[in-house]
Amino acid sequence: MQNHKDILSDKSKNDKSKDKSVLVIGGGVGGIRAALDLAESRRNVILIDKSYSIGGLMTQLDRTFPTNNCDLCTVSPHLSETTRQLHLDLQPMTQLVELTGEAGNFIATLVTEPRYIDIEKCTACGECHKHFPDAVRFTPGLDPRAPTCMRYPQATPYSFSIDMEKITDIKALQKVCRADAINAYDTPKKTRVELASVVLSVGAQLFDPAVLDNFGGGQFDNVMTGLEYERIMSASGPFQGDLVRVSDKKRPKKVAWIQCVGSRGINKADVPYCSGVCCMYALKEAIVTKERFAENIETTIFYMDMRTYGKDYELYFNRAKNDYDIRMVRSRPHSIIEDSKTKNLSITYALEEEALQKTEEFDMVVLSTGFRIPETTLDLANRLGLELNSHHFARTDHFNPVKTSKPGIYACGVIESPKDIPETIVQASAAASMAAVHLPVVIDSSGAPEIFIPERDISGEKSRIGVFVCDCGFEIGGLIKVDKLIEFAKNRKDVVVSQAVGYGCSRDSMEIIEGLIKTHNLNRVVIGGCSPRTHETKFQDLLRRAGLNKYLVEIVNLRDQDTWAHIGQPKESQDKAFKLLHAGISGVRKSRPLIDQTLPMNQNALVLGGGVTGMTAALQLANQDIKVYLVERGPVLGGLAMSIQKTIEGDDVGPFMDKLVEIVLAHKNIQVLTKSIIVDHSGIPGRFKTGIQTGIRMNYMQLSHGVTILATGALPNRPDSYGLGTHVNITTQLELDAMIEDAPEKIKTMNHVVMIQCVGSREPGNPNCSRICCQTSIKNALRIKAINPDAQIFILYRDIRTYGFYEDYYMEARKKDVKFIRFSLDNKPIVRVENDQVSVFVDDIILGRKIQIQTDYLALSTGMIADDETTEDLSMMFHLPRTADHYFLEDHVKLRPVDMSVRGFFIAGTNHSPRTIRESITQALAAAGRAQTLLAKKEIELGAAIAKVDGSKCAACLICVRSCPFSIPFINEDGYSQIDPAKCHGCGVCAADCPAKAIQLLAYEDDQILAKLDGLFGELN
Amino acid sequence: MKIFEPEIVAFCCHYCAYTAADMAGSKRISYPANVKIIRVPCTGKVDAIHIMKAFEKGADGVYVAGCLQGDCHFKNGNTRAKYRVEQVQIILGDLGWEKQRVAMINMSAGMGERFARTALEFTQTIKQLGPSPIKITHTDINQQAIRF
């Protein structure tokens, strides 16, 4: 359709910087994270996506597990950051057509399709769409043409896209565009860029079940995929967030989910692997259905194995069963039949334990479909010269899951293997970290140029307050009446503007607010929305863009602390919202412009734990010229991985570890400190001081570092179950693993081997899944079979959780006649030892009777438990939170999976949760990458909440000097207390203790707190 | 008779209790809407005057919620807060008020359930105590205030 008019702009010629870029392909959540990590560590990055706005699959989801947040709210801070970052060049509608050269020196040719709209000029006013409703591309699916043709309300870039073929009168179109943004002669642009490396994050598609005739072949109105169900529940979806049937727009009473549709199968349309995320999303959709719509909606999930193997996912599963009463049926239904009149659906299925087939009617059926690699990706892989595995996913290094077959190209997210959002984010950070290796170490240290307009001086101005209340889709507006809040705010003193803003954090709302600030000359802003913990920065930036000091905004937490916490109490919730909002208005009147403080960043890193994770993280940082202290409690490096012989992929762990230890020990930037324990800790993020006692003499050393990576690992579990420790032939999988390697002759003599799964896991006391055990037992079963094909192997399990491509090994084991016998928690196997003979008794559910296996060897899959003592000590020392089962708790389980709540702390490996060596390595790389983003800043931003002394009031009583937890105040030459703003930690203890009330903690001054109290109780000060 | 719905102010530290409250919300664990939070960087910032003023303005109960003992991000702000709460309890006692109207509660950031449970327990305590002595005798205060 277009004439390619090549505009070859060779970037390197114009750009004086010799720094090459990293190309990130794919603007999904993984690509965004990778691009942001690179940009934050001051690497130039180009993020391309073939779509006209970025965000990928995640932006279509209604809510994500396990927090059940509205996704838009969690992802939008990331999206807006993409346009904030100076080093990030976002190119939508762009594809890579050619890549030549090699790692460090690639040349890529990119082609950008014409948008026919100048992004810089477009304000997304919607006029073009109003007049030419057909002129815009839209996402097919259940969405009818939405009022705006953005894919979702927070679209980035915030601009329309014109389908030129449907336009006849281009002049008329240009006329309606007030911003003069229509570029009728837009053409495809071809650019050539020099690259150091590439991050591939193109994700995958979801399987389209229309090919499955037994499930209606896509013809039944009320049968849909999980994603379509998400769209129905979504506030920006086709029914504005109301859960109704497509056929009659009525609320369903019975909803069923069918798992593994198109996955884990052997039929023509099936793929053999497990998509890894469907169990959790089905549980989530069922929970949200109950939670948001009606508790009496019957929800049923048909599944084969419940694969809730992620961190705390088992608890989520238990909650679904126990708290939400979601019915779980272990069966793979073979057909759905639609009643042509009622459009109800009958599912036919069989239970393992019963011979008879059953039929049950439902109002809606959701097909949990998994990931598929599309043809376009195969082409792309071809262009890049990448090898794919048998399932068409990118083949990566077994000890480095983001490293593809081609040097300089890294993969992250679903293109590597099926995975959920947290795992994708971890891989993205890991891939970014690896990609950066190909760039020069020297980081651009020039301070970030001011990207905000100068602040307006508001001194002497009367308060002019703007109040903006976000309905957050249904999260806020669903429970309380936002219009009433707006009306209420309007009538408050000094409030000049009071307005509802759909999604307050979306680009369009933000720009509306920005505009209103400017047009009404507002000098203070109140945002009613979600928690300031997550969104304060975003709105502070908004104020800066509008030329206001960022401390003139007050965020009122109407969501997390009102509507979410008072579900089912609309009246109380509304009343509380009035009060909270009033407190916010009253409080903001007392807000003052403040200046942020900064300090130089210490460039060293402290890595705790000398296992595979710690060493990998240390090495990654050291290679970037960062001085690393690697502190290990034990006498040698290596950790738990040293006791593992082989991975399931068949790689030898020993030689890999030996090499890693050798490199780490020899590295000039790594100081290895074994036999060392942490004894004290102080400082602030970017300037930590940690005291250790090291060596046999326990000498004291103080380490100065800017960041800390926790990689202290976990412990192999050893519960007193099933006779462990009472007989030489009853051991854990670790000991079996060693025996297979060291004494194959013993394996050869075995006739029967029994393995029991979930030993000490998924039960009271340790309710979570240990994740690694299913594939460990299958790995060992296959190794035994290789040595002794005649050995009868029984694996007694509760659910087989061979997520992703581990399913291949499960299939192989079944093919090799490994017997899998399922048991339930309330009917566990019994182990007896009589006359030196180990016997296992188990109820076989399928056979319906108890069987006895006299076995030569019993291997217990005991998994891992958290190193409670270590995580407790460190959490006390560093003030870090832990989970109920004593693992470290990351800052945000989805979006910040390796960041801790205390800035400057990162976690990787099994102190996060149980995981394989491969997964630990990914996390190690990710943590190293995240640490670099912090170190790249060179300066620590301390915020403005510091204590300030009014010398005229100070009585020099020394109370502040004595009560400051950090000994910062002193009495100066002028005879009054002085507090160094660069050293103040901002706790406010001095301000509260000062008997002369001479100290105020900025941003939390007494009059501000009292004003909020006034507001809560209905008075304006 | 109208059921007494107390006004309760909770001064919550940013690091633990405020986060725990958000956590309770994100897990959709309900607690009484009577509890309204004022965020402070550390409970060590909460002055006895702030607590007193809350009562003066009409609170029926006030609590300070901070990190677990030993877990304060600023070493001992929560212990200081505990003593200040005790100081206010003494003043309330001197005035003939119930000391239980003010309390110190500790929790970690991950304890959304605890936040909700303690909010409920405190609200129940205040409901049992009834309205603040101010309200019984001086209803004008509410009439002066804005009708929400």
Add this chain to the structure above:
Amino acid sequence: MITAEQKPLNEILDYISPYDRIILVGCNECVTVCAAGGRKEVGLLASALHLNFLKHGRTVEIKEITLERQCDPEYAEELVSEIDRTDAILSMACGCGVQTIAARYNEKPVFPAVNTKFMGASVSQGIWEEKCQGCGDCLLGITGGICPVARCSKHLLNGPCGGTSKGMCEIAPDVDCAWCLIWERLKALGMEKRYEEIMEAKDFRAAGGGGPRRIIRKDLSL
């Protein structure tokens, strides 16, 4: 410094309950330093008073003012603009401050809100100890810098009584025996001999036995 402690609330309430408009005056000197009557304590007391009055259905106007130093008449002038709008003054200063205010505003009742305790020093945060009784005839030069008048429970001038035990005074196990301290100090200074000299009976006129004491600096008092 002069130390003080807030009076029991009931006593304060008894004083001021007849009045509807009160000035609550703090002092930014000693009582601020010993956390008895600075701006913060003024705020706290005002709040407590409000709570009490509100409980009885009264709204009492309490004006909070903290003077730089209540015991100087010039600073006391700061209240002039408010005095006509008040019925009573409640002072959180030491007795000196209260009297200065009372003398200046003799048409208004002035009440103390603190008990003036002693001249003391801060031992550590939140702890003050009596160190001087203002006897007008300082003995510290011969007692090794430790005052037996203020710090010996019996004001003994010639050595410890028989009640001292392990260096502590008989009146309480946490009170140092001043004479043990003096002795240790004299020993450390090599001045043991000084102890053997009998200290004659003290002339208590200098300590106030001769009526209210006064200091006059002619050069300044012109």
Add this chain to the structure above:
Amino acid sequence: MKTESKLEKVLASGALAVTSEVGPPRGAIPERVRQKANLIKDHVDAINVTDNQTAMVRMSSWAAGVIIKQMGLDPILQMVTRDRNRLAMQSDIIGAYSLGINTMMCLSGDHAKFGDHPMAKGVFDLDSIQLVQTVQKMRDKGKFQGGADIDTPPKMFIGAAANPFADPFELRVMRLAKKVKAGADFIQTQCIFNLDKFEKYMEMVCDRGLDKKVHLLAGITPMKSAGMARYMKNKVPGMDVPDEIIKRMAGVSKEKQPEEGIKIAIESIERLKQVKGVHGFHIMAIEWEEKVPQIVEKAGLFPRPAL
């Protein structure tokens, strides 16, 4: 002879003096004073009359002293500086002397905190040493403390107390020296249980030649029970009760403990008789005055010299 005091005479004769004490009643009961004095009158040379002992209000010491004097006995007027200023004390001394009392003890007194008037203001216008000085000045110079002449000065035989066991030990002899220097004629000590330590103390006293300048009467208290021994060790400030004494008391049955206590007192006197500088004994049988004769007799201090 400085005075008419019988005690001075006994001491001057070189005999070992024996004193004991009577606590005045907490009421206007003169008979109680007489009863108590009668119990010991034949076995002692003089009787201390305590002055608001343990800071509890009692009949005034000079009034009780006069009652004893009227019985033909020899009271020792105790005077504490806690309750009176220098005017009151001097007038009381003149008054007492006028009624025949010629021996006194100058003390600072227990702190009011321990008595039944803890709210009382402790006067302490003078301390005990300054009181000794004052009495001596009245007697020897005929002048009041303030310097004015006395018409017919009171002639008091001046006593003071010493506690060899209070801390710091090294200061104890120096403090005694100070009292002697101030004008003390005799010293009564605190109860002695730790004889070893007391002997060490006396060595130091003699080394300084104080035994030549002052008469020292060793304080003896018989203990009624092991419980009392323990109480005195732990609860009474400045008291030194060795563990062996407690063990010895506890080693006998409860009924036999009083007897054992008396035995210890007697043994102590026997041993202290040998100590240089000890010129007599002051037996403080607290609420156990009836045992004083037995102790005096068994310790070989009976009969008392007739002068």
